Amino acid sequence: MDVFYREWEGRGPGETRDIARARALAGALGLLAPEVPVLTVVGSKGKGTAATYASAFLAAAGLRVCTVTSPSLRTDRERIRVDGRAVSEAELASLADALGEGVAALPPPAAGYLSPAGLFTLAGVLHARRAGADAVVLEAGMGGRSDEVALFPPDVAAITPVFLEHTGVLGETAAEIAREKLGVAGPGTLVLSAPQSPEVTGALGPVERVAAGGSGLPADLLPAGLGRASAELGVAAARRLPGVVEPPAETLRDVMASVALPGRLSTHDVPGSATRLLVDSAIDRTGIAAALAEARRAWGTIDHAVVCLPDHKDLDGAVAELGGLPVTFVRLALPHLRFTRALPPEWDVIGPDAVTPESLATLGHRVVALGTGYFTGLVLDAVDAGTERLFRASASPRRS
Template identity: 40%
Template sequence: MTGHGDIVPAAADLDALESRTAFREWSARSPGQGADARRFGMLAAALGIDLEHPAPALGVVGSKGKGTTVAYASALLAETGLRVGTVFSPGLVSNRDRLRVDGAVLPLDEYVELLDRVDAALRTLPAPDAGYIGPSGFFLAAGLAHFSATGCEALVLEAGIGGRRDDLGRVGLTGLAMAEVFLEHTELLGPTIAAIAADKVGAARPGTRFVSHLAQSEEAESVIRRHAEAIGVELMRVDDAARSPYAGLVAEGLGGMNAAHGMIAARRVLAELGRPDATPEQVRAAAARVRYPGRLSRHEFDGSTVFVDSAVSRDGFENALAHVERETGSLPALTLVSVPREKDLDGFRAVASTLTARVVFVALDRVHLHYPDRHEWPGEWATEAELPALLRSAPIVLAIGTASFSAEVLRHCGVDTDRIF
């Protein structure tokens, strides 16, 4: 290990290490300063990473459903015998679980050494006067460096925000899987669905072999088609018909669609590698092995049954409520909501107004999201400190919102996320 002797850091020490490495430039940014698109490439070069020719890589972009797509794609590739490196953005409950090999987080000593190694490379670069490298770029570079050193044969890489503007857009991808796209991060990606779709599909560049995408609005699909034609890439539309062979293997609803999409994209990566297609037995085994909490997952917490879902749209909220009712015979006695303005806040307010049981908005600390003002939410409001008491205050609880919120709830519930398949 580098600079840590034989001592495994405590949680507080690990937080401090991440703050001074992965989050250092982002935390020290000047008011109004943005990310420097060149800095990720400079860091990769300092680490000896060939961004144009990594191991065969599937990139995953979209407004919602990326994590599920990543999990199932990774699981199927691993089931066929490949050593698979995966980058999630963000992690399920921690920064450490952003990076995985064959579904498992890195051993703690390797993770600590990796952070120090990447930070040492970053400190050799010129001062970040023109812009910083963000945490997602730092972890992407760390993952690529680790996966290369450990002989990973296929990569599945989740974008942070966007596609072309994201550091993932600097990686030579074999394929790009595009989940659902809706209005989000408009200040960064553009004010329209078309602009956002263009940024996300822009992670596919000349040399990318295929783009797979879920059914989108016509506005988004038109942009996707034009980009695919412009760079000469094969386009695969994953609709209900394409999903049908996976019915019964994965959850219903949009989560099931994302899971099927991940496996469809993984099979296309196998074809690009010249490897045999996954057998039906391998598909079934991979689907059965995935344990990806925070996506309509059920947990027990101090006598309460807690359902956790990372949905941020009206459809997702309605689907989660229906799922709880199917599972328990009733709607939740308490619903905890945490969504920022840049997601479907209006949709959440509309659904919440139809519920007769208690609904509470939870605003997290330490996350940089644009929550609504207190008066903009037509109901109860709580802080992060109140979350544990809320989780144990009703027999059936639905906690729904951003991945950051799901992670906080999963931490309180003590969910083990060291391995997802």
């Protein structure tokens, strides 16, 4: 299944992903005009939460929904789900074969490479067709206009909170980044946005705002912390998708109450120990502060923090919030992530191979793991967290 990574791993210095080549592949596979409604989620933070809650609502409404997210939690199978469940190894292998045949029919790469996230997006749209999905939910990997999700103009676009990220690639200011993400919308797209900063609000213009309470769900069916705004956005966006009817109240409660968000303020036991772990994909000062506050609310005290923030994340904000806590910093061995910034001298530094149940158990009984999604996936794998299914769909006749 190396088709997903082959061109990316063979890219030359300075090469970027080739959206035109991805479009040609999508056309060869007959994917450019999905026959079902599409809901696309873009933003800087909370995209996975919005996509999951949107998908759960659509499933409660009786639709068979295919969801494509990026990155995965523990395995690439999780990038493509139907009704919350990850595709099987056999299904992913079949999709890889189809993509491989399509790529082989294209001219050799000349203006860039096919990105892994983009290829999984195409595979997800193909799987939606094969699985007879009634709706597709796509999470952008990075950006909006420049992301492969833009190959499939959405009926509804949901914009989660936007802030400075990938500067020099998506834009130099939050406003420029917001406009780039808004570029995923086509002429007929309904655009909804979570609450934003004044700068981003101005850049997005007259889109529909989803304020607190805008999902119509009671608080006990929504996640705690900063993810609540994205969850509400996801549900509000799903409600606006063409053809969606309001689910029965009991079905809606059952499905939404079953939603799990591994790696987003999720708690786990470390196998073979008394250590309890809170894992969150916090990447800036605000997110780290919220995760620490949730851990202290639940436990009272925190024994240790394990952190992984590449150079382009808010390391300064993390240092400010983590002051006084023992910290272990993890440097991942991934070629597209850089870890060159100076760290506080009192922090321990380890590599990814040292993230094991045994090492986590030595850090105390109450440990937080915070950082980029690649890192939280590593931690979830180390503690064998359940990631196969993110919610339980209703027993609808439309799925029989």
